[in-house]
Amino acid sequence: MSAKDTAMNDEKLYAMTGLFDTPDEIMHAAAEATKRYRKFDVHTPYPVHGMDDAMGLGESPIGWLTLIIGTSCMLLMLGFISWISLVDYPNIWAGKPWWNILAYVPILFETTILTGAVSTVILMFVVFFGMPRNNHPLHDTPYMQRTSDDKFGLCIEATDDAFSADSAREFLEGLGAKTIIPIHYDKAEARSGLSLTHPAFLVFSALLILFSAGGAYFLLNRMVFMPPYSWMSVQERYSAQSANAVFKDGRTHQMPVAGTVPRGYLPDPFKDDPEAMGKLMINPLPRTADVFATGKLQFDSKCSACHGFYGQGDSRLHGKFPAGPTLHSNKVKDWSDGRLYHVITFGQNVMPAYAKQLTKDERWAIIHYIRALQRSLSPKETDLK
Numbered sequence: 415m416s417a418k419d420t421a422m423n424d425e426k427l428y429a430m431t432g433l434f435d436t437p438d439e440i441m442h443a444a445a446e447a448t449k450r451y452r453k454f455d456v457h458t459p460y461p462v463h464g465m466d467d468a469m470g471l472g473e474s475p476i477g478w479l480t481l482i483i484g485t486s487c488m489l490l491m492l493g494f495i496s497w498i499s500l501v502d503y504p505n506i507w508a509g510k511p512w513w514n515i516l517a518y519v520p521i522l523f524e525t526t527i528l529t530g531a532v533s534t535v536i537l538m539f540v541v542f543f544g545m546p547r548n549n550h551p552l553h554d555t556p557y558m559q560r561t562s563d564d565k566f567g568l569c570i571e572a573t574d575d576a577f578s579a580d581s582a583r584e585f586l587e588g589l590g591a592k593t594i595i596p597i598h599y600d601k602a603e604a605r606s607g608l609s610l611t612h613p614a615f616l617v618f619s620a621l622l623i624l625f626s627a628g629g630a631y632f633l634l635n636r637m638v639f640m641p642p643y644s645w646m647s648v649q650e651r652y653s654a655q656s657a658n659a660v661f662k663d664g665r666t667h668q669m670p671v672a673g674t675v676p677r678g679y680l681p682d683p684f685k686d687d688p689e690a691m692g693k694l695m696i697n698p699l700p701r702t703a704d705v706f707a708t709g710k711l712q713f714d715s716k717c718s719a720c721h722g723f724y725g726q727g728d729s730r731l732h733g734k735f736p737a738g739p740t741l742h743s744n745k746v747k748d749w750s751d752g753r754l755y756h757v758i759t760f761g762q763n764v765m766p767a768y769a770k771q772l773t774k775d776e777r778w779a780i781i782h783y784i785r786a787l788q789r790s791l792s793p794k795e796t797d798l799k
């Protein structure tokens with residue numbers, strides 16, 4: 415009798431099942447079943463603690479699979495990155511070495527997690543649950559209905575070496591099972607002969623892959639270059655450096671109109687006129703503790719190297735750069751705040767401009783601080799009281 419004939423037979427037994435009333439009974443039953451059978455399972459309406467021990471289940475191997483797959487994919491990725499950065503596209507990125515493990519850590523970490531997690535889920539479904547199995551003899555049986563409600567079930571599979579329908583029934587009775595239900599394969603399903611290797615399924619899968627891949631290829635690589643989608647990219651235009659008959663000088667690239675100001679930039683009318691700036695601009699900041707604190711911080715950091723911490727011209731650069739003059743000269747004392755602002759903003763001879771390093775407020779704060787330094791070296795009578 416071939417397998418097909420057996421499947422045609424209406425009464426092919428899948429398992430003998432028994433229903434129990436309490437968790438204690440099912441624990442006992444599971445422990446007893448381990449002594450006789452290897453292919454059996456327990457179904458309970460909720461997790462019963464200690465059941466894996468009672469059933470003699472070892473540790474699941476899936477953690478090891480996750481580790482092995484995650485690690486291999488990580489090594490594969492490391493190889494891929496190394497190939498890219500050493501062979502295919504060697505490039506210096508931000509002054510780093512050609513091959514720099516630190517930079518690869520995030521991507522290796524992500525690869526390990528991602529491949530480990532995804533493969534675990536797929537393995538669980540395919541290997542452990544037997545997917546893509548589309549039905550199971552236990553589905554839709556009175557046994558399953560009760561064990562997903564209020565009964566505890568033991569299911570002894572017919573493929574077990576020690577199995578015979580009568581002995582299994584006796585065994586379950588001996589354990590005190592209240593109801594014993596034989597489970598048969600679904601006739602319609604057994605007859606349908608559906609399997610993963612069915613030619614119809616294989617052809618369908620192949621066509622599906624072909625159509626979806628072909629469709630994606632067509633959409634992304636062909637369709638976007640067809641009208642009307644291509645209208646944007648193939649319209650009439652001149653490239654920046656090309657010749658151009660429209661303009662007098664024959665170039666596409668035109669100079670900006672005279673007097674054009676770049677966005678975010680205003681020309682400073684005082685740049686070449688320190689005296690005017692000294693006359694017209696006044697220090698907008700109040701003399702508060704905060705402003706003096708900012709002024710001291712910025713002066714110490716940006717000015718003191720050349721002018722000394724107290725502005726006395728005692729440069730710390732030991733002749734490497736012309737020492738800045740004292741800021742306690744009558745000349746500087748007599749200068750208005752606006753005039754000092756000009757020096758800081760545009761520089762003076764070898765002294766560089768500090769407009770890039772200091773905000774406007776910081777410059778004005780430094781000026782208040784310089785005034786305080788000047789006053790501290792030549793205090794007035796009243797200051798000493």
Ligand code: HEC
Nearest residue numbers: 716717720735736737738739757758762763764765768780
């Ligand atoms: C790299 C050194 C250096 C730094 C930093 C520097 N200066 Fe000067 N500064 C000089 C030199 C050198 C001169 C003299 C320039 C000249 O020959 O006119 C000068 C001139 C000046 C003058 C004019 C003095 C005068 O008698 O003409 C003032 C005011 C001044 N600096 C303020 C500042 C302030 C405020 C800072 C900080 C924002 C600063 N400097 C940072 C080197 C420096």
